[in-house]
Amino acid sequence: MIYTIEAENYRIELGSLQESSFEYFMNVNYPNSRKIILVDENTNEHCLEYLLTSYSFLSNAEVIVLPQGEENKVMDICMQVWETWSEYGFERQDVLINLGGGVITDMGGFIASLYKRGIDFVNIPTSLLAMVDASIGGKTGVDLGSYKNQIGLFVNPKAVFIDPGFIHSLPEGEVFNGFAEMLKHGLALNEGHWNELVTMIDVVKEINEEHIYNSLLLKNTIVLEDPFESDLRKKLNFGHTIGHALEGYFFENDPISHGYAVALGILAESYISFKRNYLTLSEFSQIEKVLLMHYFPIDLSNESLNEIYQLMKNDKKNKNGEIKCVLLISIGQSVINKTISELEIIDSLEYLNRLFLEAKKD
Numbered sequence: 001m002i003y004t005i006e007a008e009n010y011r012i013e014l015g016s017l018q019e020s021s022f023e024y025f026m027n028v029n030y031p032n033s034r035k036i037i038l039v040d041e042n043t044n045e046h047c048l049e050y051l052l053t054s055y056s057f058l059s060n061a062e063v064i065v066l067p068q069g070e071e072n073k074v075m076d077i078c079m080q081v082w083e084t085w086s087e088y089g090f091e092r093q094d095v096l097i098n099l100g101g102g103v104i105t106d107m108g109g110f111i112a113s114l115y116k117r118g119i120d121f122v123n124i125p126t127s128l129l130a131m132v133d134a135s136i137g138g139k140t141g142v143d144l145g146s147y148k149n150q151i152g153l154f155v156n157p158k159a160v161f162i163d164p165g166f167i168h169s170l171p172e173g174e175v176f177n178g179f180a181e182m183l184k185h186g187l188a189l190n191e192g193h194w195n196e197l198v199t200m201i202d203v204v205k206e207i208n209e210e211h212i213y214n215s216l217l218l219k220n221t222i223v224l225e226d227p228f229e230s231d232l233r234k235k236l237n238f239g240h241t242i243g244h245a246l247e248g249y250f251f252e253n254d255p256i257s258h259g260y261a262v263a264l265g266i267l268a269e270s271y272i273s274f275k276r277n278y279l280t281l282s283e284f285s286q287i288e289k290v291l292l293m294h295y296f297p298i299d300l301s302n303e304s305l306n307e308i309y310q311l312m313k314n315d316k317k318n319k320n321g322e323i324k325c326v327l328l329i330s331i332g333q334s335v336i337n338k339t340i341s342e343l344e345i346i347d348s349l350e351y352l353n354r355l356f357l358e359a360k361k362d
């Protein structure tokens with residue numbers, strides 16, 4: 001069965017790629033275009049063959065392989081790709097297929113949108129995180145040093161084909177990275193989704209197509225209401241104000257994944273919501289229990305706290321130098337544009353560190 005979701009000006013299909021309209025879509029829209037496939041070294045190894053052996057129309061596709069990892073989501077790599085495309089003589093009517101996780105869909109969309117003032121791209125996400133979040137919604141871009149997604153554009157793909165089969169080769173830790181964004185969707189937007197996720201004991205085994213569908217439907221609905229994040233869409237940033245700062249802080253020495261950083265950000269921002277009496281003790285305790293069941297807390301030295309705070313001060317979502325955050329008022333309901341103080345931030349980071357010290361003891 002194929003689930004179909006109408007997005008802003010494109011269609012998302014979820015289900016086996018071979019049962020989807022991928023081939024038809026490409027033949028109708030790009031019969032004479034050259035096809036470029038962007039992969040990273042892991043999706044080159046684990047996902048590309050399936051695509052190439054399933055579709056003869058891709059037999060002449062040019063495959064561009066990028067190094068894997070967030071540290072490569074940078075302008076230098078984009079420059080190299082643009083130079084290669086230029087050498088190969090790709091034209092404006094050619095089309096890019098992004099086959100990868102969120103790094104490939106974010107960066108591929110960005111590269112495509114600027115090459116010759118924009119070529120079309122199609123996303124085939126291969127990580128859980130990209131399936132439920134990164135591949136839809138039109139945010140594309142790259143990082144600038146420790147600052148995440150600092151350079152970017154809102155540009156929609158022409159279509160998104162989500163085949164959960166790709167998850168089979170995904171390392172377990174990466175499943176939890178995607179799961180963090182799903183928990184975020186539940187907490188910030190819909191209690192029912194949260195409830196269906198928290199019953200899972202073995203996430204890797206239990207996650208299924210319906211969970212993915214429900215999660216991406218929540219994201220798509222909010223993006224449709226507020227595509228350029230002037231208002232409601234900001235709810236999707238729950239867990240990200242502190243999460244991005246943690247990701248940025250650890251980036252230089254001992255990088256942590258985006259999903260793990262978001263899980264920690266969810267804990268810290270739920271803690272602030274609880275301290276403000278927005279969340280009840282029982283709601284907060286449930287969030288803490290679920291998060292700690294799947295994610296080990298992080299070691300934050302006293303010296304790191306101020307540096308993490310400084311990174312937050314430079315978040316692109318700030319207004320007039322104030323640090324804005326999404327907070328929870330109950331499970332499934334969130335409020336945007338809440339100014340959080342230095343004291344609250346440091347307190348929440350100390351809370352994370354206490355969790356680490358307690359977990360280490362056990």
Ligand SMILES: NC(=O)c1ccc[n+]([C@@H]2O[C@H](COP(=O)([O-])OP(=O)(O)OC[C@H]3O[C@@H](n4cnc5c(N)ncnc54)[C@H](O)[C@@H]3O)[C@@H](O)[C@H]2O)c1
Pocket residue numbers: 040041042043046047068069070073100101102103104106126127128129130133134135136137138139140148149166167168169170171174177178258259
């Ligand atoms: N645009 C958005 O709205 C949005 C939303 C959330 C996150 N993001 C971005 O997404 C990125 C994180 O995405 P991610 O977690 O997918 O990272 P990622 O693309 O780095 O993928 C994680 C790892 O899994 C590997 N991988 C992916 N699919 C695989 C498969 N099927 N089999 C084996 N290995 C596979 C990748 O090579 C990589 O090593 C971040 O850059 C984040 O900023 C964007």
